[in-house]
Amino acid sequence: MxxxxxxxxxARERQIASMRLTCKILRHILRSVSAExxxxxxxxxxxxxxxxxxxxxxxxxxxFYSRARMMLELEHPQxxxxxxxxxxxxxxxxxxxxxxxxESLQASRARFADFFEGLSPAEWARGGVHPERDSFSxxxxxxxxxxxxxxxxxxxxxxxxxx
Numbered sequence: 568m569x570x571x572x573x574x575x576x577x578a579r580e581r582q583i584a585s586m587r588l589t590c591k592i593l594r595h596i597l598r599s600v601s602a603e604x605x606x607x608x609x610x611x612x613x614x615x616x617x618x619x620x621x622x623x624x625x626x627x628x629x630x631f632y633s634r635a636r637m638m639l640e641l642e643h644p645q646x647x648x649x650x651x652x653x654x655x656x657x658x659x660x661x662x663x664x665x666x667x668x669x670e671s672l673q674a675s676r677a678r679f680a681d682f683f684e685g686l687s688p689a690e691w692a693r694g695g696v697h698p699e700r701d702s703f704s705x706x707x708x709x710x711x712x713x714x715x716x717x718x719x720x721x722x723x724x725x726x727x728x729x730x
Contacts, residue, residue: 575691575706579683579691579706579709582683582709582710582712582713583680583683583684583709585713585716586676586679586680586683586709586712586713586716587676587677587680589676589713589716589717589720590672590673590676592720593621593624593669593672593716593720593723594669594673596720596723596724596727597617597621597665597669597723600617600665600727602664602665602666604617604730605617605618605621605665606618606661608726608727608729608730609726610722610725610726614726615655615660615722616660616661617665617723617726617727618660618661618663618664618665618668619655619660619661620719620722620723620726621665621668621669621672621723622655622658622660622663622668623651623654623655623660623719624672624715624716624719625668625669625671625672625675626654626658627649627651627715628672628675628676628679628712629675630649631679631708631711631712631715632675632678632679632682634646634647634695634697634708635679635682635683635705635708636682637695638693638694638695638703638705638708639690639693641695643694643695643696644695644696645695645696645698646695646696646697646698646703647698648698648699679712683709686705690705691705691706692704692705693705694707
């Protein structure tokens with residue numbers, strides 16, 4: 568294997584490990600958050616509650632996974648766009664259980680990390696067209712998960728710190 572291939576392979580392995588780690592971190596952060604606080608503490612007056620953020624993470628984990636599957640199954644597909652604000656309202660995130668949403672995210676994440684771990688070099692070369700970013704590779708899909716996680720882990724810890 569070439570040096571570049573090894574480097575990319577190692578980087579991908581680290582990103583996959585990060586995907587798994589962020590769910591563990593989230594579980595530690597949420598351990599002492601009550602159901603009441605999960606619904607009442609918000610990111611500003613019009614911002615999401617903690618339970619809404621976790622539901623968003625769960626649902627977008629599924630969306631990211633379905634986009635990655637599309638890139639494997641179709642030739643350079645146009646990936647669908649989603650309105651995360653509308654989803655929060657339509658799916659009534661605010662009424663969901665924090666524990667159930669967290670457990671669902673962890674199950675989804677384990678499947679998604681396993682998916683990435685099982686990709687062949689040819690499958691890593693697959694891509695699509697992201698609705699906000701144009702050309703989008705399988706590596707971009709992997710990196711998007713960690714970046715998205717970090718944004719929302721920071722958001723949750725900020726909300727808790729301000730309480």
